Amino acid sequence: MSLRSVFIRAVFVVATLAVAGCQTTPPTQVLPEISFVYKAPIALNVAKIVVRSTYQAPLAPPHIEYRLATTPEKALRRWAADRLRAVGDSGVATFVIENASVIAQPLKTPAGIETLFGAAQSERYRADVKAVLEISDGGGHGFARAQASHTRTIAEDASLNDRQRVWFDLVDKVTRAFDTTMEKNIRAHLASWIR
Structure with missing residues (x-):
C-alpha cells in the first residue's frame, strides 16, 4: 500500500468522524414571561412600594436557580410589580x-x-418561595407573609428544552400558589391599608 493511499484513507476516516460528530442543536425554545397583569392590582394606601430580597442564591449544586431563564426571585419581583399599587399619600x-x-x-x-414503561424519572426539582409585605405609616405597622412550594420530576432522557420547560412550569406554578396565599393574607392582615 502506498503512502498516498494511506494518507487518502486517513483523511477519509477523519472527515467521516468529523461529519458524524456534527449534530444540529435543537431550536431554542421561547417561553412566555410569568406575569400577573391579568389579575386586578391590590391598591394599597401607601405613597410608595419598595421591593428587596434577602435571599442569596448559592451558585452551586444542589441549587440550580442560576440555570433557569426565569428564577423564582425574578417571578416574585414581577408579582410585586403587577399586583401591588401605591395609591396613598x-x-x-x-x-x-x-x-x-x-x-x-x-x-x-x-x-x-x-424497557417496560419508558424512561425513568431521574431528578426531582423543588421550588420554595417565601416573602413578607410590611406596611408602615404614621398610623401603625402591619404585615402579611406567604410561602409556597412545588415539585416536579423529569425523565432521564429529557432534552435541554424539556428541562427548561419543566423549570418554567415549576416556577410558574409555585409563584401562582404564592399569589393565591399572599392575596388572601393581605386581605386578612392588611385590610386597613387596602383601598
Missing part, C-alpha cells in the same frame, strides 16, 4: 423576598424499568 409598603430557591435532587432509577 404617605407610608411605605416593603415587599421582602426571603426565599426563592430551586433545588435538584437525583432519584434512584430502578434498572430495567425504562
Whole structure:
C-alpha cells in the first residue's frame, strides 16, 4: 500500500468522524414571561412600594436557580410589580423576598424499568418561595407573609428544552400558589391599608 493511499484513507476516516460528530442543536425554545397583569392590582394606601430580597442564591449544586431563564426571585419581583399599587399619600409598603430557591435532587432509577414503561424519572426539582409585605405609616405597622412550594420530576432522557420547560412550569406554578396565599393574607392582615 502506498503512502498516498494511506494518507487518502486517513483523511477519509477523519472527515467521516468529523461529519458524524456534527449534530444540529435543537431550536431554542421561547417561553412566555410569568406575569400577573391579568389579575386586578391590590391598591394599597401607601405613597410608595419598595421591593428587596434577602435571599442569596448559592451558585452551586444542589441549587440550580442560576440555570433557569426565569428564577423564582425574578417571578416574585414581577408579582410585586403587577399586583401591588401605591395609591396613598404617605407610608411605605416593603415587599421582602426571603426565599426563592430551586433545588435538584437525583432519584434512584430502578434498572430495567425504562424497557417496560419508558424512561425513568431521574431528578426531582423543588421550588420554595417565601416573602413578607410590611406596611408602615404614621398610623401603625402591619404585615402579611406567604410561602409556597412545588415539585416536579423529569425523565432521564429529557432534552435541554424539556428541562427548561419543566423549570418554567415549576416556577410558574409555585409563584401562582404564592399569589393565591399572599392575596388572601393581605386581605386578612392588611385590610386597613387596602383601598
